[in-house]
Amino acid sequence: MNRSAAEKEYEVNYYEIDYNEKLLITGLVNYFGDIATRHFENVGGSLTYSKEKGMAWVLYKWNIDINRYPKYGQKIKVRTNAYSFRKFYGYRTFEAFDEKDNIIARANSIWLLIDTNKRRILRIGEDMYKIFGLTKKDNKPLFIKKVKLPEKFSIEKSFNVRYSDIDTNRHVNNVKYIDWILETIPLDIILKYTIKHINITYEKEALYGEKIKIFTELKKQDEEGYISLHKIVDEKGKELSVIEAIWGIEEK
Missing domain, CATH: 3.10.129.10 (Hotdog Thioesterase)
Structure with missing residues (x-):
């Protein structure tokens, strides 16, 4: 075995x-x-x-x-x-x-x-x-590169951590962070492109009832797609997660 x-x-x-x-x-x-x-x-x-x-x-x-x-x-x-x-x-x-x-x-x-x-x-x-x-x-x-964040973000959204976000370790399940960033991406990009690569670092746990804020910046890559960069913080401004996603047109 x-x-x-x-x-x-x-x-x-x-x-x-x-x-x-x-x-x-x-x-x-x-x-x-x-x-x-x-x-x-x-x-x-x-x-x-x-x-x-x-x-x-x-x-x-x-x-x-x-x-x-x-x-x-x-x-x-x-x-x-x-x-x-x-x-x-x-x-x-x-x-x-x-x-x-x-x-x-x-x-x-x-x-x-x-x-x-x-x-x-x-x-x-x-x-x-x-x-x-x-x-x-x-x-x-295994080496995973560090996500480099921009100095400014053009999109900002806030969420309250729900009970359904919590896992057996009593903190937010890691997949929920992906759910959150998707809510900051314009629908026309969501409908045309898919995530081909995603790099995530979890810095600090988020707990039930906390208010979190997501900052997002989009960078166009010609007609091939976008790079989206995200910073998630808690209500005190402490960094919870940093994420980079590369969006492209999926092969048929």
Whole structure:
């Protein structure tokens, strides 16, 4: 048994698609999150195990590339690999394949193990190496570039964190940040282009009831699409997340 990897098949449901009958990016990222959780369960961890230990894996960074979005009713296979550990960081890769085994999306991610009671970062212990079948030699990091934000933003929106935004760690689920930034993109861009690449850093957790603000700036890239840059802050102005998305016309 390869403890460091797992895969699962998903069928694109109606409630996960856009007006073009294609999977929303949030649906794809939810698949990634689901297979990561199920992988942890399959090799001996679980949500119950995490609660008993008073710890949890939380996402720090995403770097996702999408070649094509599957359509309603299509089946895709998602594979994940616990790539390496390095002190406080867990590195995990993802791949998504269509029914003909063509890769339609890839992602690298960086995770942190936290103490859920004290809300502080933990050094990765021997139990995690054993659970995922890794050794101290598996310590090569995955590099995810830092998002460079503009000096000024032309779009601004505010949201209140809803109960439905909260996950089992009692903070906003990472996918909700993508939902939020999509609400700041003009509809004509949403209808014509799709996200081909997204880079996200989560700096600070957001909690139920908080008021958050999103700043967005769009940069045109000829007729090929746009780059959107986003900064999400809490009501005190503290940075919660920075995001870069590259929008393009999807291949047929």
